[in-house]
Amino acid sequence: MSDLIEGYLGKTVEGKKSRLPAKLDYIQSFTGGFLALFMWAHMLLVSSILISEEFMYTVTKLLEGSFIFEGGNPLLVTIAAAFIFVVFIVHAAMGMRKLPGNFKQYQVMRAHAKNMGHDDTKLWFTQAFTGFAMFFLGSVHLYIIMTNSADIGPYASSDRVWSEWMWPLYILLLLAVEFHGTIGLYRLCVKWGWFDGDNPRETRKALKKVKWGLTVFFLVLGFASLAAYMKIGMEQVERNNVGNKFQPQAKVMEYKMINKNVGGIA
């Protein structure tokens, strides 16, 4: 009954307003912060390909829990991706509350931002635009990874990027996620006053520089990694090797030695 009254009047009979919007703001901040930090780890892991194919393979196997299961178990990656997907959906649902609901609202926001000439208010538009783009781009990637977790590795990932046409999606997703993530973390710092110190105005300037530095760093790292996957993907096509998985050096040697022994006996 109380919900019904608040629904019509905006207040309960006691004249109180719901605390839910504040709680939802917490959830939005928490899930956003978690996803942004996850993305840093994710980009560092994906960039293992820049060191070597062998290294990327080792990282993949470690994430599949190869230290527990013989040869690794991709189910672990599926579970992690499903968990990230849930957090991603919750965060998107919380973010939707802040998007303008119709053209009039959009016009008011636009006029307000222009009139204020305030950079941080303009950042909001970047957040809304990149967030909206990620609804689609991020969902495609997460679903594919979740259902194809056994096909992650130096060759399998490169085949997906090049032969399965993921690279155009990754270019857009990379841009969206890097801007969205670092702006989001900056806004979290400002919103909750984490590093305010004695002079919040100065801190804000410093934070903005750090934000730009991080955006550039992760974009360069991301595009360099993407270029590496694309190059390996093209080589896979040239070598007629698409669909074949990477064989680590140690395994190839083991295989050759086994073959030799058999040959010796025979």
Ligand code: HEM
């Ligand atoms: C547990 C969850 C995730 C896993 C296991 C995962 C795994 C991967 C892997 C293996 C790649 C290399 C390319 C490929 O194999 O297709 C990749 C690339 C990429 N992922 Fe994810 N991903 C996850 C979540 C996300 C999320 C939430 C986002 C952003 C919304 C994201 C954005 C990207 C981007 C932009 C690339 C291309 C990066 C580049 O090549 O530099 N990923 N991911």
